[in-house]
Amino acid sequence: MGELGADDGAGNTYSLRPSLQRRFKSSTVKECIHAILKEKLANVQYVPEEMPQLTKSLSEIIKDRLKEEGFDRYKMVVQVVIGEQRGEGVNMAARCFWDADTDSYAHDVFMNVGRGSTRDKVLYALLSFCYGV
Amino acid sequence: MDDFQSAEETTFVVDEVSAIIKEAIESAIGGNAYQHSKVNQWTTSVVEQTLNQLTKLGKPFKYIVTCVIMQKNGAGLHTASSCFWDNSSDGTCTVRWENKTMYCIVSAFGLAI
Numbered sequence: 001m002g003e004l005g006a007d008d009g010a011g012n013t014y015s016l017r018p019s020l021q022r023r024f025k026s027s028t029v030k031e032c033i034h035a036i037l038k039e040k041l042a043n044v045q046y047v048p049e050e051m052p053q054l055t056k057s058l059s060e061i062i063k064d065r066l067k068e069e070g071f072d073r074y075k076m077v078v079q080v081v082i083g084e085q086r087g088e089g090v091n092m093a094a095r096c097f098w099d100a101d102t103d104s105y106a107h108d109v110f111m112n113v114g115r116g117s118t119r120d121k122v123l124y125a126l127l128s129f130c131y132g133v
Numbered sequence: 134m135d136d137f138q139s140a141e142e143t144t145f146v147v148d149e150v151s152a153i154i155k156e157a158i159e160s161a162i163g164g165n166a167y168q169h170s171k172v173n174q175w176t177t178s179v180v181e182q183t184l185n186q187l188t189k190l191g192k193p194f195k196y197i198v199t200c201v202i203m204q205k206n207g208a209g210l211h212t213a214s215s216c217f218w219d220n221s222s223d224g225t226c227t228v229r230w231e232n233k234t235m236y237c238i239v240s241a242f243g244l245a246i
Binding site: 048051054056058059076077080081084085088089090095098099 | 167169172173175176177179180181183184187188194195196197198199200201202203204205206207208209210211212213214215216217218219223225240242244
């Protein structure tokens with residue numbers, strides 16, 4: 001079902017599914033996230049007081065960047081998790097109930113390797129895209 | 134007016150979802166201590182149970198549920214989420230749970246169809 005323009009004056013042209021070109025592409029999004037994470041976290045140390053602000057701003061930045069990508073009619077959820085590496089075990093799982101044909105997700109992990117006594121952090125960003133009617 | 138669904142059926146009700154998540158966490162990891170070999174199974178079961186219960190509500194929603202389980206080690210953990218959706222119908226609920234050896238954070242997002 002392609003997206004027909006309303007210019008021919010025909011009745012029902014409201015598309016319920018995205019055409020192949022408009023579909024969400026996991027690989028392009030993953031690259032976007034990767035670039036943002038690399039740029040924003042390159043030399044940042046784990047400082048407990050600054051982390052809440054950083055996490056929030058990162059998720060806003062990723063969301064805004066993806067709005068520009070042109071996935072119109074898509075709703076999106078961006079989740080960013082930053083943890084300090086101290087040898088503890090962490091496990092994250094996600095499940096979704098959506099339309100597998102149109103909806104998808106992309107994720108990326110960023111680890112910063114500290115030198116000497118600097119505190120390391122691991123960052124995990126998860127994005128989910130759901131097609132809104 | 135039977136054509137239109139009532140407001141409760143098309144908005145995300147936070148309390149209801151919060152109760153579902155708490156129940157899922159309790160039943161999956163209720164009295165357990167952190168065990169590296171089991172944590173994978175635990176996160177999966179918390180998430181699947183939550184999702185199952187949410188879909189049983191029968192509302193016209195798409196759901197995304199995530200769960201993070203972290204061992205208590207003095208390390209810090211921060212999560213933030215940013216969403217681009219319809220504020221009147223979509224919503225999110227995050228539940229933080231802990232016991233003596235671990236933290237569990239579950240986030241459920243509901244997007245109206």
